[in-house]
Amino acid sequence: MAGWTNRGKYLALSRLFRGGTIPTAYYVALVRSTVAPAADINTLSELTQLSTSTGYTSGGISLTPGATDFDVLTEDDANDRGLVQIKDLVWTASGGNLDSGAGARYAVLTDDNATEGSRTVEEYWDLTSDRNVSDGQTLTLQDCEIRINES
Amino acid sequence: MATRIVRPGFDARSLVDAVADDGTLRVRLSVVYPATIARIREVIAAGDGLTREQGGERGLPAELIDAEHRGHPDVDPLGAARRLRRLCRRMPATAWDDALLPREGFADVKTPSLSPDQYVLAASADDDRIDDRIRRLFFRAAALEYARLWFTRALKNQLEGQLTIALIADDRGFRL
Numbered sequence: 421m422a423g424w425t426n427r428g429k430y431l432a433l434s435r436l437f438r439g440g441t442i443p444t445a446y447y448v449a450l451v452r453s454t455v456a457p458a459a460d461i462n463t464l465s466e467l468t469q470l471s472t473s474t475g476y477t478s479g480g481i482s483l484t485p486g487a488t489d490f491d492v493l494t495e496d497d498a499n500d501r502g503l504v505q506i507k508d509l510v511w512t513a514s515g516g517n518l519d520s521g522a523g524a525r526y527a528v529l530t531d532d533n534a535t536e537g538s539r540t541v542e543e544y545w546d547l548t549s550d551r552n553v554s555d556g557q558t559l560t561l562q563d564c565e566i567r568i569n570e571s
Numbered sequence: 572m573a574t575r576i577v578r579p580g581f582d583a584r585s586l587v588d589a590v591a592d593d594g595t596l597r598v599r600l601s602v603v604y605p606a607t608i609a610r611i612r613e614v615i616a617a618g619d620g621l622t623r624e625q626g627g628e629r630g631l632p633a634e635l636i637d638a639e640h641r642g643h644p645d646v647d648p649l650g651a652a653r654r655l656r657r658l659c660r661r662m663p664a665t666a667w668d669d670a671l672l673p674r675e676g677f678a679d680v681k682t683p684s685l686s687p688d689q690y691v692l693a694a695s696a697d698d699d700r701i702d703d704r705i706r707r708l709f710f711r712a713a714a715l716e717y718a719r720l721w722f723t724r725a726l727k728n729q730l731e732g733q734l735t736i737a738l739i740a741d742d743r744g745f746r747l
Contacts, residue, residue: 487733497740
């Protein structure tokens with residue numbers, strides 16, 4: 421599954437209607453299947469990121485709010501929803517497999533809290549299977565979308 | 572709209588109905604889905620040999636190739652074309668037929684909000700409890716979502732790379 425965490429929903433409403441602070445940057449981090457992200461996950465420390473010595477930087481890839489990094493915004497009147505797409509993200513394995521474990525099963529969007537483990541997980545995507553790549557190969561995320569639906 | 576590249580084969584920009592004052596591209600589902608699904612079928616039928624006359628480049632649908640390589644240097648400019656073609660190829664042919672049929676003719680249940688890959692996984696699950704009507708509904712949803720992503724990617728490559736799109740529900744039959 422993919423979706424908002426409850427904390428992410430709360431923060432979105434806070435930013436929209438209470439003047440809550442929009443992060444200077446968001447991050448997309450890759451996590452293993454050890455703990456599956458779900459609606460009630462709060463922080464990155466609750467999940468297990470990939471190992472960091474062979475191409476994956478702890479905390480993930482930084483995204484700046486705006487049309488460059490969130491490059492497609494869609495209003496869908498057929499399905500009563502809004503969607504925003506994230507630009508293509510790439511990790512390149514260098515010096516070994518990208519992860520020393522089974523690889524990435526989920527991607528998560530976090531805020532930019534200075535303490536990495538305290539970063540709020542706002543959105544998550546299931547990559548549907550463990551993804552690992554060997555030295556020199558790339559792992560690319562395409563068409564990751566954040567949706568707001570009428571239920 | 573500033574055009575960067577005009578490609579033969581599939582001109583996503585020609586499917587845009589209007590441009591609003593704020594730059595939002597307004598597109599009608601009754602135009603976009605049939606045209607994009609026809610293109611996907613053409614690409615599937617061509618196998619690995621999509622010709623230049625068919626809008627191919629290195630056998631891939633040219634409209635999905637980021638020829639200007641605007642992304643991160645490590646992003647393969649052919650990657651999106653390969654991926655979307657592969658995902659569309661694994662769909663049953665009937666899903667593309669079903670995608671063009673009105674939603675009212677399918678199972679009368681709410682379609683969950685999933686990614687297209689997850690619709691395919693759910694529809695393909697080896698589970699006797701899943702009704703064939705639900706499998707068909709999920710494959711149809713995946714086909715519509717892949718078509719939307721195909722169109723969006725093509726439009727993004729053809730224009731400046733940043734889009735605001737309004738999908739106008741001129742035909743509610745195209746809902747998931």
